Every structure is written in structure tokens, then in C-alpha cells.
Amino acid sequence: MSETTHLSGKRIIVTGAARGIGASAARALAAAGATVTGLDITEPSSGSPEVPGGGRLTRDLCDVSSRDSVTQAFGRAAESMGGLDVLIHVAGVQRYTPAEAITDDEWDLVVGINARGTMITNQAAFVHLKDRGGRIINFASAAGALGLRGCAHYAASKGAVLAWTRTIAQEWGQYGISANAIAPGMWTPMYDATRAGMTPEQLAAHDKGMAAMIPLGGKLGDPDTDMAPVLVFLASDASRFITGQTLAVDGGLMMVR
Numbered sequence: 001m002s003e004t005t006h007l008s009g010k011r012i013i014v015t016g017a018a019r020g021i022g023a024s025a026a027r028a029l030a031a032a033g034a035t036v037t038g039l040d041i042t043e044p045s046s047g048s049p050e051v052p053g054g055g056r057l058t059r060d061l062c063d064v065s066s067r068d069s070v071t072q073a074f075g076r077a078a079e080s081m082g083g084l085d086v087l088i089h090v091a092g093v094q095r096y097t098p099a100e101a102i103t104d105d106e107w108d109l110v111v112g113i114n115a116r117g118t119m120i121t122n123q124a125a126f127v128h129l130k131d132r133g134g135r136i137i138n139f140a141s142a143a144g145a146l147g148l149r150g151c152a153h154y155a156a157s158k159g160a161v162l163a164w165t166r167t168i169a170q171e172w173g174q175y176g177i178s179a180n181a182i183a184p185g186m187w188t189p190m191y192d193a194t195r196a197g198m199t200p201e202q203l204a205a206h207d208k209g210m211a212a213m214i215p216l217g218g219k220l221g222d223p224d225t226d227m228a229p230v231l232v233f234l235a236s237d238a239s240r241f242i243t244g245q246t247l248a249v250d251g252g253l254m255m256v257r
């Protein structure tokens, strides 16, 4: 690994680190030499795989939609790591309900975790980053830019993440803080849940549509090989001059056509 992408000395918080993209990212960042605290509202379901080498990965519980929980967990993480350099905010939830049937409670749940959780975690990171600079990487979605049938609240919450990220990139650049958003297309437990809700006919049509829409491979990517290396780059000094961007890591799903 080159000098610029080796993460030795970087102190990183990853939210949503119990499974999916967050779990993969936390492992890869630690393997690249970083000291990582993985936060999630639940414990990892499949044990805690050892980090292959390099850095350190510890875990803590945190509900990203609760300001108290975030303030306390970020405080513990920064204290145990000796500071903070990077936040990778992955945690999020998705629900499928037709727009006309979304209840206030379901709106509050999805927007509370995805949008308010982004504000709260980013503010908590800012406290630790403002004196030395650093990086914030938020997980948005193509849904936030394009819309997503059956997920209007999810799409709205991710649109908020995109707009929030661009705005803090403008406001916090003066502190040496960069902020970028990811629009991923990865095969994870969240996507398994989406597929589980489809009839065999819907699944066949979905897979056909994905094959047509994703130029690279025709299906969603693998978090370990397709997403984690990008996060290692974004957490590194090599990405220092990139801010306010939405990076689609999705095999070409979201490209302008």
C-alpha cells in the first residue's frame, strides 16, 4: 500500500459497524493501519472477526438518532483512541411503504435515524475535528438524488444527507474538514431484506433491470472488494482536496445517461 493510503495513525469512527458496509469498512480500515471504533445499535451478529493486521478495531453501542447516546459514545471513542481524524457515518435504515401510506411514526423513524442521525453524528465529530481538521464521509443513496418507488421517506432522508453534506463541506472547510457523501450499490443484509420482500416474479424483473442498469457486473457489488478500498482512500491523506462530492460506488447504476 502506498504511503498516502496507509492509515497508520488515523483515528476513525465507523457507525453502522455491526454488519454490511459498516462492518466491512471497519475491518478494512483497521487492516490498513487505522485505530477504529465501530459503533452500532446492535452487536455484530456473526462474532467479531479478527483484524488481519495493522491497526485496532474496538466496538461500542450507539444509537445514532439519540443525541445523548452519540455524544457519550463519540466521547468514549475519542478518549480511548486519543482523538478523532475521520468519521465514516454508515448507519441507516430502509422501509418499504407506498408514499400515501407512510405514517408519521414511520417517517420519524426513517428520517430520525438517516437524516437527524447524520446531523447529530457529524456535529459530534465536529467537536473533535475542528482544531486539527479531518474527514466526514456520510452514506447517502442514489434514492436521495433519483427517488425510489416505495421508499419516499427513505429517499427524502437521503436527499437530506446529500444537501447536509454539501453544506457542511462549505461551512467547515475553514477548519480543514472535508465532507463527502457516498451513494453505494452493495449486496448487504439491507439488500437481502429488500429482495426477501419481493415475489419470485418481482425478483426476476428486478434482477433483469439490475443487469441492464449496472454496466459493471450487472448486480450490486461486494462491500469488501468494491466499497472498503474506496473508504480507505477517502480516509487517507490522498483524498485531502476532495470535498462536497457525492461519489457513486455502484458499478455505474447512478451515472448520468
Ligand SMILES: NC(=O)c1ccc[n+]([C@@H]2O[C@H](COP(=O)([O-])OP(=O)(O)OC[C@H]3O[C@@H](n4cnc5c(N)ncnc54)[C@H](O)[C@@H]3O)[C@@H](O)[C@H]2O)c1
Pocket (backbone or CB within 6 Å): 015, 016, 017, 018, 019, 020, 021, 022, 039, 040, 041, 042, 062, 063, 064, 065, 090, 091, 092, 093, 094, 113, 139, 140, 141, 142, 183, 184, 185, 186, 187, 188, 189, 190, 191, 220
Ligand atoms: N447496500 C446498498 O446498496 C445501499 C444503497 C444505498 C444506500 N445505502 C446506505 O448505506 C448504508 C449501509 O447500508 P447497508 O446495506 O450496509 O445496511 P445494513 O442494514 O446491512 O447495515 C446498517 C447498519 O446500521 C445499523 N443501524 C441501524 N440503525 C441504527 C441506529 N439508530 N444507530 C446505530 N446503528 C444503526 C444496523 O444495526 C446495521 O448494522 C445505509 O445508510 C444505507 O441506507 C446502502
